[in-house]
Amino acid sequence: VREGEVPGLNPGEYVVITVKDTGVGIPPENLPRIFDPFFTTKKEGEGTGLGLSMVYRYITGMGGAIEVDSTPGEGTKFDLYIPATTQPKPEPEPPKKFESANLLLVEDDLTLNKLFKNYLTKEGYKVHSFRSAREALKFFEKNQPDLAIVDTMLPDVSGDDLVWTIAKKFPRTPIIVISGKKPEAEIEKLLQSGRGCFLMKPFKLPTLSEKIQTLIERRKKSPRWN
Incomplete structure (x- = not known):
């Protein structure tokens, strides 16, 4: 990714995961809110509005970003940018577990x-x-x-x-x-x-x-x- 190519991303190498559907799409007025916690257009009891919020938090927390392209009546495409690394990750000390719990x-x-x-x-x-x-x-x-x-x-x-x-x-x-x-x-x-x-x-x-x-x-x- 070059500087300014993807809003919110620093220049560098990223793994890109694309998720695409052919559903009803997202109305333009809802796009700015889709990552807000508890925002949902589903009926009561059919969704919490936390799914996209949690994904957004995890991806941005790793230094990545999400781009969304949606056309009502045609579908939606999400591009998830996750920082790539060639450095081996140090093995963390195994946490204490209560396996019998x-x-x-x-x-x-x-x-x-x-x-x-x-x-x-x-x-x-x-x-x-x-x-x-x-x-x-x-x-x-x-x-x-x-x-x-x-x-x-x-x-x-x-x-x-x-x-x-x-x-x-x-x-x-x-x-x-x-x-x-x-x-x-x-x-x-x-x-x-x-x-x-x-x-x-x-x-x-x-x-x-x-x-x-x-x-x-x-x-x-x-x-x-x-």
């Missing part, structure tokens, strides 16, 4: 549910994932995971209600609340008391893993939560 994941968005589950499984955790509060509570009837990850925007029961149920019935289970909005004051107070933590979407996957490890380690050192 069982995690409960409650996330109604199918894409995010699969993303979180696949990542955490590769990290060495055993993940039991559900897309509704009722399914999660049925699992809790016969099992007690080492930690629960709960989205507050659920289709059947309020995620806040699920958090309170877990906190009261299973006081030794740490809780990570994930959402695109700040939790209610009482939930925030509960988490700040040492029972868990909150992650605002979108967040980096390694951050989720770090929070899990911190809470599980704290649980092992202090079996009785305050």
Whole structure:
């Protein structure tokens, strides 16, 4: 890429990934907003508006860029520019893993549910994932995971209600609340008391893993939560 050829990119070598469809296209008035968190033209319950926002954050965080070309009625093309390197990446020190840890994941968005589950499984955790509060509570009837990850925007029961149920019935289970909005004051107070933590979407996957490890380690050192 030469200087000024792609807005926002420094001159250099890049790997370019092109994703193209032949769908309905994106109206010109929506193009400036497609990477905004929670912007979506889908019906309620069909999308979170976080997919493109997360991709944009990851690509630009690596020093890359995304170009979009869309024609209504014909389709859309995304060009993802990722910095190329010939330098070998140093091997990072393997992080401490809790391979025997069982995690409960409650996330109604199918894409995010699969993303979180696949990542955490590769990290060495055993993940039991559900897309509704009722399914999660049925699992809790016969099992007690080492930690629960709960989205507050659920289709059947309020995620806040699920958090309170877990906190009261299973006081030794740490809780990570994930959402695109700040939790209610009482939930925030509960988490700040040492029972868990909150992650605002979108967040980096390694951050989720770090929070899990911190809470599980704290649980092992202090079996009785305050």
